[in-house]
Amino acid sequence: MARWKNANMDGDAIRALKRDVLYREAAASFRKNGYHGTSLDEIAAKIGLSKATLYYYVKNKRDLLYRCHMAASDEAMSSVCVDQSLTAFERLYRTLKDYVRSCLAEGSYTVIILEEKSLSKSQLQEVIKRRDQFYDAILAIVAEAIEAKDIRPCNPKFAVLTFLGAVNWVTKWYRPDGDWPIDDISTSVAAFVCRGLQQGAVDPFPGSSLL
């Protein structure tokens, strides 16, 4: 996949780049086979390095997963739309669209599934903390949009958990060689979610208590 040695800059920069390639390839493997189903040999082979060399860049297999999660949560946070000139509903739409796009982009760090026993206690805490920051950012937008009557009155926590399912799940079925371009997917998923949330539409199946 991503080739090694084809960089020519100096020292630290090069090292950072290499580490980055490592994280992206590792994330891809973790996504496909899960943490326990991925061997370091596999990852090393993908980037044309010996397994032992990985330990020059990373302390642990665990640590490698942790770094992926960290990079992924940074990426996620950066898709949160903060343009206050837009309505909250509009911001939600853009956020979801961008988030889907970044998750599907080649070389994403996103791992999605967190198998228990794959991280240390403190690492797990940090990962969850970061994930919650992302959730909270979205939650805030949703709450604001409810206030603004763009989104129907509902339990915003439940709403976020539910629609992020549709969003996260995309990484499970997306095929780069499939019929649908990433942009079409991201806009369509975001629009679907927003329609499901929106205020005012006739409710075909009324009586649901949470959303």
Added chain:
Amino acid sequence: MARWKNANMDGDAIRALKRDVLYREAAASFRKNGYHGTSLDEIAAKIGLSKATLYYYVKNKRDLLYRCHMAASDEAMSSVCVDQSLTAFERLYRTLKDYVRSCLAEGSYTVIILEEKSLSKSQLQEVIKRRDQFYDAILAIVAEAIEAKDIRPCNPKFAVLTFLGAVNWVTKWYRPDGDWPIDDISTSVAAFVCRGLQQGAVDPFPGSSLL
């Protein structure tokens, strides 16, 4: 969890029951830690059996996963609503609601995540075939509902993949000891999905090509 020896019927019936307990417990572990992250020792311990004994009930670890998938897809198919006296849209709603409910029920067989390398080629094919049958059944309902103008014109395959994300994902965040009863969750998720699909509502973010 589920106790062993507390059955008293004879012969095959008893054996089938025991196998069933095994599958359910195994599925729970696979769901939590992934296939590769689950050891047979773990499963054996949960049902109070020695690891070696598992091989009396199952050919393989792989086989065990396979059986879970089979049982799960049977379960899934049985949530498909076929009451032809109802509109397709209504049937979709009921199907989703029941499917969510069955996935969250204690002792579900659902594993959700399919790690590559966990099944043999032929097993994988069979699992995918069965899963596709479920998807196709839903697809058919969606197509019918589009025809009936209850669901907006869209790519039905894309629609199914997308909203099943929201549906499947529930198993990832549901906590039996949480605030929300299963019934509230299942109706709310199903309603959310249907609103997102429905024809006629004002489209807040028009221009999405797939859904």
Added chain:
Amino acid sequence: MARWKNANMDGDAIRALKRDVLYREAAASFRKNGYHGTSLDEIAAKIGLSKATLYYYVKNKRDLLYRCHMAASDEAMSSVCVDQSLTAFERLYRTLKDYVRSCLAEGSYTVIILEEKSLSKSQLQEVIKRRDQFYDAILAIVAEAIEAKDIRPCNPKFAVLTFLGAVNWVTKWYRPDGDWPIDDISTSVAAFVCRGLQQGAVDPFPGSSLL
């Protein structure tokens, strides 16, 4: 060396015996090559078992070393002579003699050298505690013999550390196929130590402050 399967008793007894063989062989290897210089493959080969099987009997390599130390300290304590009808000096002599004999006996558990980093903190504490119990037992005898004026006035702690050197070191140079029978060695070493400690002899090099 010690053969496996040639026992015929039942259940627990047989298992205890096997574990015992394991400890003795392990101790022999640790003695010869040090903890870090000994591989489990080596030990497994010596008793005709696969490396993986060792883990059926022992939790760890560390644990294996720990068990050796425990067994060795039990053995050491059992050479302490407690016959109160004898003078302390006489008891010291017998203790040393028996201790040397047990260390040199084929199949001894004694490891002697404690490499840092070979045990966990708590294991190390326990080993040191046990070793100190043995030292203290000897210390008490020495103190009593000083009191009785059989041993010259001296720092008893220093005395014990010093003469136990001569005693422990024997395991480093003893060769089972050498000229000297174990009994000759043990009596000679013990006698040498006691002469060095004894009260009343002319001091050829007076002025030493500790012993």
Added chain:
Amino acid sequence: MARWKNANMDGDAIRALKRDVLYREAAASFRKNGYHGTSLDEIAAKIGLSKATLYYYVKNKRDLLYRCHMAASDEAMSSVCVDQSLTAFERLYRTLKDYVRSCLAEGSYTVIILEEKSLSKSQLQEVIKRRDQFYDAILAIVAEAIEAKDIRPCNPKFAVLTFLGAVNWVTKWYRPDGDWPIDDISTSVAAFVCRGLQQGAVDPFPGSSLL
């Protein structure tokens, strides 16, 4: 510990000095953790050098150990007292005293424990040869002292092996921050050994055949 670059002479002298620091630090590590328990990283870190650089000063890890042994045996030989104006017994006393002192001095090369498999066959031979030279030197003194009736009739080889145990063992329990100054230790140990060997004293436990 010992700092690098703080020497300012030129060329070979400087290199020799650096090598010397290396040997002393290496010996300290080998003594504490054994050969196999000591990593080159550790040694390199102690003298503030990168692991790769060690290979500029030494051919091998093995070689490093070998050099320590060589330096140590030189040191040992230099403690042998050859002042022919003194009695053999007196020379023995002085030799032991000086030897203990040099072993305990900060920056000693002494490794003491020889793990099998740590040296090449030829290196091992050489180390043993040198060690035997030291033993033989002491042996000669002992024999002479027996002749002179200062030491009781005994097997001199056995005597040397035995009392060198007490002497070598000191390195195992000596703590630089302990209560006993090196000089007190060395005189006391030497005196203890000589008393144990001396002719004429009443033998409290007669009948030992070797010593």
Added chain:
DNA sequence: AATGAATGAGGGTTCATTCAT
């Protein structure tokens, strides 16, 4: 003279699987 980067070999450990009982 020094080091960053890379690696092969080997060691500890886990685990699915088998088999005799």
Added chain:
DNA sequence: TATGAATGAACCCTCATTCAT
């Protein structure tokens, strides 16, 4: 039916060693 004992294969990780710079 059930299990204790045993094992090969695979995996994570460390480390001595090399080499280009």
